[in-house]
Amino acid sequence: MSQKSKDMPTKGEITRLAIEDAAIELFLKQGYHATSMRQIAEQAGLALGGIYNHFASKEEIFEAIVLDKHPYKKILPLVLEAEGETMEDFLQNAVKITLKEIGSEPIYMKLMFIEFVEFNGKHGALMLSEIAPKVLPVFERIIKGRKDLRVTNPALLMRSFFGMIISYFITDMLVSKSVIGKLMPKDAATAYTDIYLHGVLKESV
Amino acid sequence: MSQKSKDMPTKGEITRLAIEDAAIELFLKQGYHATSMRQIAEQAGLALGGIYNHFASKEEIFEAIVLDKHPYKKILPLVLEAEGETMEDFLQNAVKITLKEIGSEPIYMKLMFIEFVEFNGKHGALMLSEIAPKVLPVFERIIKGRKDLRVTNPALLMRSFFGMIISYFITDMLVSKSVIGKLMPKDAATAYTDIYLHGVLKESV
DNA sequence: AAAATAAAAACGAACGTTCGTTCATTTTTA
């Protein structure tokens, strides 16, 4: 039935991915602890015991997802290619790319919150500490030679950049149902970027 | 044994608060679903069944906490009293007050994440929608007559203000253990406020 | 101030479910 092609995924690999995908969908909807192995099995279309041929435990599924779905692998090269003469152009592009990439698949954003709420930072290193050292040099390189930046501390620029992205999504998710949403400009992302770049105040320094 | 003083809390009220406090401590540590009623009972120092004399269900405990511990009651009057000739002075004070108040008791910040992750916005109205209409007029009043603001949309100013606070705390919590923390300026809050007010770019518009 | 009394609160065993995981077995894959 199956081909002998070298890069043809084996049945086990297919099932493993099906389990991960099922778990993601359920974790995002109801969190980690509220999701049962039976739900994951049903969603993935296999029997309860079958999961354990691919993952030793429920927590191992979560960890596999965290590793496999990390968005920085996709975003980092895109950001590096971001064009722009001025720092403003570059940052606007970088924000746009990041928001678009994360926004089209905000999985990881919520995974981070799940980790934060239900594991209390247990996998923090897995999610962030290993990434920061790889991303920080990028910010350092970008900053070098730029004359149009008020903020020259790479770590601060990086943290506030991440913070802005995170803040955009969480206020978006928390606020969208409330009054504020209706009063917001249509392209909130652009407005957010603008504030990040120029601040809320008029220039007066 | 007990006094007849009018504002002397009754035994029931004391126990009810003890249950809430115990639940908060556990919810913050391990989330909602991972916390059992038995753990809450033990932490509060009473028997399992006793809880149900004060709360009809586990979820009712969570809702009571959300209502009782909402920080806007404390923060709003403080912000209204914030002094400052210029908008910059005022906003800096407002940020300082909010961060100090929330920072000294970041309970609610994390409660919001728990709600977000484990209830998927079920109590969103309880936490935000009822608050926004009360806070928005404050921002509207503040903006009125100010000439030194680039951002004049009250909803946007309010959302970005909240966003900044949220972003500060979440990056603080997520990042503190990683490399970035060690490279950050000591007073990250001030740096964050500065970016919010002036942006990361040099004035050039 | 003491005694009586009804309501409130605390107790912990028990209930029915559901949980994550294991296991012996069968089926499918390579």
Next chain:
DNA sequence: TAAAAATGAACGAACGTTCGTTTTTATTTT
């Protein structure tokens, strides 16, 4: 044809909630 994968019953533990009972509290009556 041996290994990998799938099956579903079964395990013990833990879950939220209920319940009958006892103890404590707060108020009323002496």
